[in-house]
Amino acid sequence: MVTVTDSTQRRTPKAAKTTSVFKKAVMAISGIVLVLYLIAHMIGNLKAFAGADEFNHYSEWLRTIGNPALPGATALWLIRIVLLVAVVAHIWAAVSLWRQARNARPERYVTKKAVAQSYASRTMRWGGVIILAFVIFHILDLTLGAVNSEGRDGEPFDRMLASFQNPVVTIFYAISVILVGMHLRHGIWSATQTLGQSNRRREVTVNYAATAIATVLTIGFLLTPFSILFGLID
Amino acid sequence: MRSSVGDTGTGPEKRGMNLTLRVWRQQGPTVKGKMVTYKVTDISPDMSFLEMLDVLNEQLIMQGDDPVAFDHDCREGICGMCGVVINGEAHGPQQTTTCQLHMRSFKDGDSIDIEPWRASAFPIIKDLAVDRRALDRIIQAGGYISVPTGTAPEAHATPVPKKDADNAFDAATCIGCGACVAACPNASSMLFTAAKVTHLGLLPQGQPERNDRVVNMVAQQDREGFGGCTNIGECSAACPKGISMETISRLNHDLLGALRAGARPKS
Numbered sequence: 001m002v003t004v005t006d007s008t009q010r011r012t013p014k015a016a017k018t019t020s021v022f023k024k025a026v027m028a029i030s031g032i033v034l035v036l037y038l039i040a041h042m043i044g045n046l047k048a049f050a051g052a053d054e055f056n057h058y059s060e061w062l063r064t065i066g067n068p069a070l071p072g073a074t075a076l077w078l079i080r081i082v083l084l085v086a087v088v089a090h091i092w093a094a095v096s097l098w099r100q101a102r103n104a105r106p107e108r109y110v111t112k113k114a115v116a117q118s119y120a121s122r123t124m125r126w127g128g129v130i131i132l133a134f135v136i137f138h139i140l141d142l143t144l145g146a147v148n149s150e151g152r153d154g155e156p157f158d159r160m161l162a163s164f165q166n167p168v169v170t171i172f173y174a175i176s177v178i179l180v181g182m183h184l185r186h187g188i189w190s191a192t193q194t195l196g197q198s199n200r201r202r203e204v205t206v207n208y209a210a211t212a213i214a215t216v217l218t219i220g221f222l223l224t225p226f227s228i229l230f231g232l233i234d
Numbered sequence: 235m236r237s238s239v240g241d242t243g244t245g246p247e248k249r250g251m252n253l254t255l256r257v258w259r260q261q262g263p264t265v266k267g268k269m270v271t272y273k274v275t276d277i278s279p280d281m282s283f284l285e286m287l288d289v290l291n292e293q294l295i296m297q298g299d300d301p302v303a304f305d306h307d308c309r310e311g312i313c314g315m316c317g318v319v320i321n322g323e324a325h326g327p328q329q330t331t332t333c334q335l336h337m338r339s340f341k342d343g344d345s346i347d348i349e350p351w352r353a354s355a356f357p358i359i360k361d362l363a364v365d366r367r368a369l370d371r372i373i374q375a376g377g378y379i380s381v382p383t384g385t386a387p388e389a390h391a392t393p394v395p396k397k398d399a400d401n402a403f404d405a406a407t408c409i410g411c412g413a414c415v416a417a418c419p420n421a422s423s424m425l426f427t428a429a430k431v432t433h434l435g436l437l438p439q440g441q442p443e444r445n446d447r448v449v450n451m452v453a454q455q456d457r458e459g460f461g462g463c464t465n466i467g468e469c470s471a472a473c474p475k476g477i478s479m480e481t482i483s484r485l486n487h488d489l490l491g492a493l494r495a496g497a498r499p500k501s
């Protein structure tokens with residue numbers, strides 16, 4: 001390696017305010033918060049199999065957690081705020097590192113072969129953008145009821161049926177959930193690395209665990225809408 | 235090599251290979267480059283990849299053309315100078331340095347694309363030669379230990395657990411070739427930096443500067459314009475020394491610990 005350095009040729013250093021690794025840690029921790037939420041959300045969705053009353057009752061409970069010590073839907077709003085902060089932090093870090101990576105290789109290879117990368121790792125960024133679009137649609141549809149007029153706040157069972165009886169909605173949902181699964185397949189492994197918790201011995205276990213969690217979440221989220229689409233839940 | 239008359243070789247008659255090369259030609263750092271096609275004939279499978287480029291250059295010089303600029307020094311896999319991207323892979327199809335890659339890895343009639351490392355932190359000097367001094371500046375930012383010179387200390391005075399010594403040695407095999415950056419979809423130098431952080435961080439001599447080392451080296455790699463790591467693993471797969479992804483986890487661990495302990499990069 002050449003070891004001469006003449007100071008005149010040195011590029012002026014930009015202030016290193018936050019390092020790329022710090023941004024990665026933000027992405028990992030916000031990602032883990034979102035994964036924990038997804039696990040809880042999946043369990044909630046599966047209550048649809050217990051029938052409309054059970055499901056609506058669960059929804060009612062979400063709006064009254066901690067009552068009467070906490071007034072109204074305080075707990076639910078706290079959860080929503082935590083999620084919003086996590087999503088904003090996650091996307092901020094992702095976009096900032098995306099930009100850094102683009103600037104790091106302005107001229108592409110004429111021929112480039114992928115040797116080690118998985119499809120999941122390649123689709124983290126654009127996959128993430130599609131997931132964001134889905135999350136927005138999903139909130140409009142099932143939280144705000146902007147897509148169909150069935151059901152009402154605190155009694156979402158009918159609204160959910162109306163949405164997923166529409167094959168277009170269910171297919172968009174399915175594609176997005178599979179993308180989330182892939183995002184987590186790479187994301188859980190990546191987060192373990194980012195937080196410095198992986199090593200050669202654990203690597204295999206971490207990767208199996210990532211695949212297992214991603215698969216369980218994907219299947220868990222797909223069960224409810226497809227059961228509705230095929231009339232198993234009505 | 236063409237087999238000569240009376241050759242009693244056991245195998246089928248050995249003939250040289252004819253190859254089509256598409257080589258990145260770029261006159262200087264600021265001009266646009268392009269792929270240029272050349273033919274080379276009668277290439278022995280025993281030649282190294284660099285010897286094959288030597289044949290091409292002799293041919294170009296004979297024709298009065300400008301030879302292809304490429305870096306090389308030791309030609310024995312230890313200096314790390316010779317990196318080029320061959321058919322889309324850093325150092326080509328074998329996990330070794332370009333100088334240790336042999337033409338038997340190719341077939342007669344093959345077409346081979348040869349490009350420089352591509353990263354804004356590695357500006358192209360000419361053709362396939364890039365300026366890799368950004369890696370030196372990362373080392374200067376913290377990839378060293380400050381020890382008073384003097385007589386060599388007693389070797390047994392500082393015991394090192396075997397496992398740490400082995401892992402430190404594995405990380406220390408990095409030759410700074412830059413294949414990790416070239417292979418990384420983010421053009422990140424993380425594996426390089428992580429190898430050095432691991433090498434010094436596992437040894438007792440590296441402890442006093444451990445926190446400052448990691449924050450300063452990571453800050454420098456960001457300043458140089460390398461991308462961030464997304465743990466894809468192309469780097470480790472391309473590394474001629476097989477540096478593992480574990481080193482990256484260790485760097486992250488050290489960095490987050492150092493930030494928590496209040497270490498901040500020098501500006």
Ligand code: HEM
Pocket residue numbers: 024027028029030031032034035038090091094121124125127128129131132133180183184186187188190191192194195463464465466
């Ligand atoms: C707009 C939406 C999203 C975008 C743009 C996005 C983008 C990204 C990107 C670029 C990475 C880094 C990938 C890598 O290291 O290779 C990442 C990591 C991750 N994402 Fe997301 N993501 C989004 C939504 C989500 C959601 C909804 C979850 C959780 C359910 C999630 C969980 C994770 C996790 C756990 C990681 C690993 C952190 C790490 O890289 O260390 N992401 N995301």
Ligand code: FES
Pocket residue numbers: 305306307308309310311312313314315316317331332333334
């Ligand atoms: S020329 Fe020294 S490693 Fe290839």
